[in-house]
Amino acid sequence: MNSHKSFAGTWILMKFMMRRDRIQIPLWIFGLTLTIFATLVSFEEMYPGEEDRQGIAVTMANPASIALTGPKLYLEDYTIGAMMSHQMLGMAGIVVALMSVFLIVRHTRKEEETGRAELVRASVIGRHAIVTAAFIWAISVNLGLALIVALGLGAVGVESVTWEGSFLFGAGLASIGLSFSALALLFAQLMEHARAASGLGAGAIAVAFSMRAIGDLGDETLSWLSPIGWAQQTSTYVDNLWWPLLLSLVFTTILILIAFPLSATRDVGAGLIRPRRGRAEASAMLHGPLGLAFRxxxxxxxxxxxxxLLFGMSYGAFIGEAEEMFGSIGDSLDGMLPSRDGGVLADSFAAMFMTVAAMIGSIPALQSILKLKSEENAGRIDPLLSNVVSRTRLLGSYLIVALLSSLFLMLMAGVGMGITGSQSMGDSSYLGTLTIAGLSFTPALWVTIGLAVAIYGYFPRKTSFSWAMVGFAFFVVYLGGVLQLPEWVTNLSPFTHIPRIPAEDFDVLPLLVLTAVAAVLMIIGWFGYSRRDITQ
Structure with a gap:
C-alpha cells in the first residue's frame, strides 16, 4: 500500500470526529478560557500596586506554593503577568493535558473497543487514517485554544500582560496538550482497553506534575523532564523564552514516530501489551458479579x-524541609494558615498536599464505578442480567469495588506521605497521623461516586458529567482563594468539608454528614438504574 492510500479517508474521519465533539470540546475550551480570564481580572483587582504584588510573592516563596504553582524564577518581579504564568500556566496545562488524552483515546482505542473502528476500516480507509485524523484534530483543538487564550489575554490591556507573553502563554498550553496527545496515542497502541489507556494518560500527567513540583523544590533537574516543566521554564511575561518549547516539539515528534508504525503492525482491537492467558476454569471469585467487577x-x-503511594512519599519528604524554609516568612503566613501549637507550617504543608492527593485519588475511584457504564455500552451487561444476577446485585458489586478502592487509594497516599513525612520531621507519630488524614478524605470520594451513580441511574448518556465534581474540586482548591469565591460556592465541593489533619483537629461530624449524602445519592441512582432500560 503506497503512502497516499495509507492516509485515505483522513479528512472525512476528522470531520466526523469534529461533529462528535461539537459540544464537548467547546465546553472544555470555554470553561478553561473563562477561568483564565477570571483569574487575570481577579489578580488585577486584588493586587493593584507593586507593593501588594511583591507581598504575595513573599508568601508564594515557600515549598507548598512552589510545588503547587511553579518555579521561583517568576517571583523576583511579581507583575500581574508573572503572577498569571506562575500560578495558572501549570494548572491550566493539567486541564489541557486531560482534555487531549481523553480526546485521543476517545477517537482511537475507544473506537476499536466498541467495534466501530473495524467497520470503518472495512471501507476505503487507509491504515494510518484513524490515528492521523485523531492527532490532527488534537493539534487543531490545542492550537485553537492557544489562539483564543493569546488573543484574549493580549486584548485585556494589562501593562505587564504583553502580546508576546500572551502568545507564549498560549503556545505553552498547546505544547503541553500536544505532548500528552502523542503520549495518549502511544498508550492507545499499547493497551487493549480505553480505560487502561486513559488511566495511563492520567497517571502520566500526575507523574509529570510531580516531577515538575519536586524539581522546582530542588535543583530543577526533574522539572526539565516534564512537559509541564518545559512550559513553565519559558518564563512567560518575564523573559519570554521560546526555546524550551522545542523540547516539547521533539518529545511529541519522537512519540508520533513510534506510535504510527505500531498502529499499523498490530491487530485491530488488540493492544501490543497482551493480557496474559487465563486459566482453563474460572476461579471461585468469578462465580459472582463482585469478583468479576474486581477482576x-x-x-x-x-x-x-x-x-x-509514590505521590505521598514524594511530598512527605519535604515536610521537614518546609518548616525551615517557612521560618523566615512565618510571621507573614500565620494569618493565612490554620493555627496550631508547634509545627504549624509543616502541618499545613502536609494538609494541603493531602487534599491534592484526595482529588487525584477521586479519578480512579470514579473510573471504577463508571466501568459499569462501559460494560453496558459494550453489550456485556445483557447476558449477566438474563441469568440469575439482579440489577441490584450488579450495581452493588461495582459500587462496593469503587468504595473499597477509594479507601485503598487514600490509605496508600496517607501511608506514603506518613513514611517519608515521619522521617523528615524526625517524629514517628506522623505515620499514624497522616494515614488518618488520608483516610479521612474517603467520604468526599464517596460523595463523588454517589453523584456518578445518581447520574448513571437516571441519565446514562450523561455519565461524563460526573467528572464535573472532580474538576470543580480542583477549581475550588487552586483558585477559590485567588478568586475570593463566596463560601456557599466553596461548600459545594465535598473536599472543603474534610478537617485538614494534622493542621486541624479530627472532627467526625462532617465525615458522617458526607457519608450520609453519599448514601442518599447512591440510593437515588439505584432507584433510577432499577427502572430504566439497558442501553448500548
Whole structure:
C-alpha cells in the first residue's frame, strides 16, 4: 500500500470526529478560557500596586506554593503577568493535558473497543487514517485554544500582560496538550482497553506534575523532564523564552514516530501489551458479579495504588524541609494558615498536599464505578442480567469495588506521605497521623461516586458529567482563594468539608454528614438504574 492510500479517508474521519465533539470540546475550551480570564481580572483587582504584588510573592516563596504553582524564577518581579504564568500556566496545562488524552483515546482505542473502528476500516480507509485524523484534530483543538487564550489575554490591556507573553502563554498550553496527545496515542497502541489507556494518560500527567513540583523544590533537574516543566521554564511575561518549547516539539515528534508504525503492525482491537492467558476454569471469585467487577479493574487499581503511594512519599519528604524554609516568612503566613501549637507550617504543608492527593485519588475511584457504564455500552451487561444476577446485585458489586478502592487509594497516599513525612520531621507519630488524614478524605470520594451513580441511574448518556465534581474540586482548591469565591460556592465541593489533619483537629461530624449524602445519592441512582432500560 503506497503512502497516499495509507492516509485515505483522513479528512472525512476528522470531520466526523469534529461533529462528535461539537459540544464537548467547546465546553472544555470555554470553561478553561473563562477561568483564565477570571483569574487575570481577579489578580488585577486584588493586587493593584507593586507593593501588594511583591507581598504575595513573599508568601508564594515557600515549598507548598512552589510545588503547587511553579518555579521561583517568576517571583523576583511579581507583575500581574508573572503572577498569571506562575500560578495558572501549570494548572491550566493539567486541564489541557486531560482534555487531549481523553480526546485521543476517545477517537482511537475507544473506537476499536466498541467495534466501530473495524467497520470503518472495512471501507476505503487507509491504515494510518484513524490515528492521523485523531492527532490532527488534537493539534487543531490545542492550537485553537492557544489562539483564543493569546488573543484574549493580549486584548485585556494589562501593562505587564504583553502580546508576546500572551502568545507564549498560549503556545505553552498547546505544547503541553500536544505532548500528552502523542503520549495518549502511544498508550492507545499499547493497551487493549480505553480505560487502561486513559488511566495511563492520567497517571502520566500526575507523574509529570510531580516531577515538575519536586524539581522546582530542588535543583530543577526533574522539572526539565516534564512537559509541564518545559512550559513553565519559558518564563512567560518575564523573559519570554521560546526555546524550551522545542523540547516539547521533539518529545511529541519522537512519540508520533513510534506510535504510527505500531498502529499499523498490530491487530485491530488488540493492544501490543497482551493480557496474559487465563486459566482453563474460572476461579471461585468469578462465580459472582463482585469478583468479576474486581477482576476487570484490579490492574488499574494496583497501578493507581502504587502511584498514590509514590505521590505521598514524594511530598512527605519535604515536610521537614518546609518548616525551615517557612521560618523566615512565618510571621507573614500565620494569618493565612490554620493555627496550631508547634509545627504549624509543616502541618499545613502536609494538609494541603493531602487534599491534592484526595482529588487525584477521586479519578480512579470514579473510573471504577463508571466501568459499569462501559460494560453496558459494550453489550456485556445483557447476558449477566438474563441469568440469575439482579440489577441490584450488579450495581452493588461495582459500587462496593469503587468504595473499597477509594479507601485503598487514600490509605496508600496517607501511608506514603506518613513514611517519608515521619522521617523528615524526625517524629514517628506522623505515620499514624497522616494515614488518618488520608483516610479521612474517603467520604468526599464517596460523595463523588454517589453523584456518578445518581447520574448513571437516571441519565446514562450523561455519565461524563460526573467528572464535573472532580474538576470543580480542583477549581475550588487552586483558585477559590485567588478568586475570593463566596463560601456557599466553596461548600459545594465535598473536599472543603474534610478537617485538614494534622493542621486541624479530627472532627467526625462532617465525615458522617458526607457519608450520609453519599448514601442518599447512591440510593437515588439505584432507584433510577432499577427502572430504566439497558442501553448500548
Amino acid at each position: 476487570l479493574q484490579r490492574m488499574n487499581l494496583l497501578i493507581w495504588g502504587f502511584a498514590m
